[in-house]
Amino acid sequence: MNNHLKSIPKFAYIFILFIYSCTQSPAIYHGKGNSAVEKQINNIINNSGLSTNMGIKAVSLRSGEVLVDLNSHSLFNPASNNKIFTAIGALALLDTGYTFQTEIRHEKNRLYIIGGGDPDLSLSSLDSLASVVTKSNLTVDQLIVDDTRHDSLTYGEGWMWDEGAWWYSAPISALSVNDNCVDFIINPANAGEPAKIQTNPESSYYTIQNESMTVNDTTGFEKIKIDRDWQNGTNHFTITGHIMDTTSTDTVYRNVEEPTMYVGHLFREMLERKGASVQSIRKGKTPPSAKLVTFHQSQPINQSVKNLMVESDNLTAELLIKTIGFESNKKQGNWNNGLFQVRTFLHDVVGIDTTTFSMKDGSGVSRYNYASPDQFIRLLTWAYDNESMRNQFINTLPNGGINGTLKDRGFPETVYAKTGSLSGVTTLSGYIFKDNDDVIVFSILMNGFTGSSSPFRKLQDQIVTALSQS
Numbered sequence: 421m422n423n424h425l426k427s428i429p430k431f432a433y434i435f436i437l438f439i440y441s442c443t444q445s446p447a448i449y450h451g452k453g454n455s456a457v458e459k460q461i462n463n464i465i466n467n468s469g470l471s472t473n474m475g476i477k478a479v480s481l482r483s484g485e486v487l488v489d490l491n492s493h494s495l496f497n498p499a500s501n502n503k504i505f506t507a508i509g510a511l512a513l514l515d516t517g518y519t520f521q522t523e524i525r526h527e528k529n530r531l532y533i534i535g536g537g538d539p540d541l542s543l544s545s546l547d548s549l550a551s552v553v554t555k556s557n558l559t560v561d562q563l564i565v566d567d568t569r570h571d572s573l574t575y576g577e578g579w580m581w582d583e584g585a586w587w588y589s590a591p592i593s594a595l596s597v598n599d600n601c602v603d604f605i606i607n608p609a610n611a612g613e614p615a616k617i618q619t620n621p622e623s624s625y626y627t628i629q630n631e632s633m634t635v636n637d638t639t640g641f642e643k644i645k646i647d648r649d650w651q652n653g654t655n656h657f658t659i660t661g662h663i664m665d666t667t668s669t670d671t672v673y674r675n676v677e678e679p680t681m682y683v684g685h686l687f688r689e690m691l692e693r694k695g696a697s698v699q700s701i702r703k704g705k706t707p708p709s710a711k712l713v714t715f716h717q718s719q720p721i722n723q724s725v726k727n728l729m730v731e732s733d734n735l736t737a738e739l740l741i742k743t744i745g746f747e748s749n750k751k752q753g754n755w756n757n758g759l760f761q762v763r764t765f766l767h768d769v770v771g772i773d774t775t776t777f778s779m780k781d782g783s784g785v786s787r788y789n790y791a792s793p794d795q796f797i798r799l800l801t802w803a804y805d806n807e808s809m810r811n812q813f814i815n816t817l818p819n820g821g822i823n824g825t826l827k828d829r830g831f832p833e834t835v836y837a838k839t840g841s842l843s844g845v846t847t848l849s850g851y852i853f854k855d856n857d858d859v860i861v862f863s864i865l866m867n868g869f870t871g872s873s874s875p876f877r878k879l880q881d882q883i884v885t886a887l888s889q890s
Contacts, residue, residue: 457487457890461883468879472869477793478862478887481804487860487890492797495777495790496865499840500732501847502784504796507725508803509762510740511812512769514747520718522595524549525710529561531698532706533687535595535680537569537743537753538718539736540727543598543621545716546683550690552714560696564704565684570594570742571754574679578786585648585657589785590675592738594753597686599735600679602626602657604646604672608665611636615644615663625685626655626676635662646674653677726816729838730824737783755781770802784840796849796863804851804859817850829881834888837862846873848880852888860887 461476477492479485520538522545524531531553553560574591583589590600603620615632632644644661648654655677676682680703688698718724721740728736744761746753759779767774772795780788803813817838818824820831825839837850849863864880 454485454487454890457887458490460886460890461488461490464882464886465879468875468882470869470875470879472866472876474864474866475793476862476864476883477797478860479797479801480858481801481861482858487887488862492793492863495792496847496867497787497789497842497845498784498791498796498865499789499842499845499847500784501796501838501840501849501863501865502779502782502786502789502791503728503732503737503840504799504838504849505762505766505779505791506737506740506782507729507816508799508809508813509765510721510725510744511809512765513744513761514721514740516720516722516812518721520721520724520743521715522549523715524553524713525706526558526560526713527707527710529559530564530710531558531560531562531713532564532566532704532710533595533684534566534706535569535593535683537594537739537746538716539596539724539733539739540718541597541683541716543686546597546687547690549714549716550687550694550696554691554694554696556713558713560691561699563684563688563691563698563701564706565595565680565687565701566704566706567593567595567680568705569746569753570739571752573754576738576755576781576783576786578780578788580785580787583785584650585646585674587673587675588732588734590735591677591679592735592742593679593683594739594742595680595683596735596739597679597683599673599675599733600682601673601675604657604659604674606644606663606670606672608634608663608667610634611665615659617659621686623686623689625682626657628657628659630659632659633662634665636665638664644670646672648674648676650677655682722812722816729816730818732825732839734783734785738781741782758782766799770799772798784842787842791865793849793863793865796865797861800849800851800861800863804861814851829877831881831884832888835884837884841873844869846876846880848877848884852884854888860890862887 475491475494476488478488521536523534605618607616609616611634613634614630642661644663646659649656684701688701727733741758742753745758748757748761763774766772778790780786803809814836817836818826820826820833820835834853840847845867847865852860866876
């Protein structure tokens with residue numbers, strides 16, 4: 421042993437080893453892929469000056485050659501790359517013509533609105549249902565909202581308690597409308613006056629306190645902020661901050677508490693605007709004897725999956741998981757039975773060892789999700805090789821420079837991929853279609869950094885560009 425180390429007390433030596441073991445791993449890794457491509461990727465990583473935990477794998481689907489393999493069996497939080505599992509699972513486990521149905525039934529002066537798990541029910545569709553009801557001249561004393569097709573849990577395991585009122589963290593319900601959000605349309609007023617705020621929908625279900633101010637200079641400027649009193653579980657929104665008097669129209673989206681009652685309240689207001697009178701509203705289960713009045717049928721499920729992937733819609737992801745669970749037993753859908761069906765599919769059909777990863781929700785919001793680049797490569801390869809799945813799935817992915825989260829990443833149209841983002845997490849997995857008719861399937865997972873994800877996304881972009889040119 422070195423004489424200097426001999427002079428160090430035993431406890432201090434152990435401490436040094438502990439500190440050394442906790443340091444970040446170097447940014448450059450030794451993998452098992454194509455030597456030329458891997459050397460190029462390593463140089464890109466090294467020249468970026470960035471250091472974080474990362475796993476990368478890329479494979480040529482034409483030749484089967486592994487181009488890059490860096491930590492590909494290590495587990496990472498996939499963030500919204502988790503939606504790849506959900507999307508392919510939904511397309512495989514639910515019929516491609518599968519639709520969601522929102523029903524209106526009636527019995528003994530009670531009107532029932534029954535949620536079918538539709539992630540895309542719109543305000544206009546809800547209003548159309550109200551029109552049919554009022555034209556039916558039914559006697560309605562009580563409106564009962566029925567969300568029992570799914571369980572009553574509105575937030576997934578491992579979701580952060582303080583996600584707040586943002587669109588991406590809307591609570592989950594089998595009876596949902598307008599993404600369980602309120603749209604705030606913001607315009608400036610005259611200097612010194614509060615910003616002009618319009619909402620869609622207009623409703624008494626929520627209240628607004630507008631403390632914003634229109635200004636004509638940037639002195640002490642604070643950006644407009646709209647927040648809901650989510651800590652106390654209310655639907656009271658407060659608007660603060662400043663808006664320049666030259667600003668153009670902007671729209672922001674904030675979620676609501678109790679989405680099932682939100683739908684019911686909106687439906688009651690729609691009925692009353694059309695002349696019907698509803699004395700009360702409550703949650704409940706529809707009796708089998710209640711007669712069908714009308715229903716709204718969604719578009720086929722592939723449209724919902726496209727919205728899931730292009731918009732990275734978390735509500736859609738969780739409703740798909742719970743719908744898969746419902747269809748497995750025809751009783752009630754929940755995260756447990758839905759995720760069990762997806763994991764079983766991934767294991768039995770795709771061939772992924774599901775004992776080595778963790779899938780706790782459908783969207784990737786959970787901090788308890790873990791998967792490896794190799795597992796994404798296996799699934800994406802399976803989807804491409806399965807001809808009936810290939811076009812369905814690839815057409816749901818964001819397309820470079822065209823739409824969704826890849827619209828502004830600078831990728832060519834030959835890239836189809838899903839992004840993922842949480843604090844300290846950025847991920848990107850998908851396909852690169854090359855001019856020589858080859859297709860490269862890739863997965864890049866990065867975890868553990870602090871601060872902005874922008875430089876790490878730029879590094880991903882450089883890696884994808886290098887792969888497309890390889």
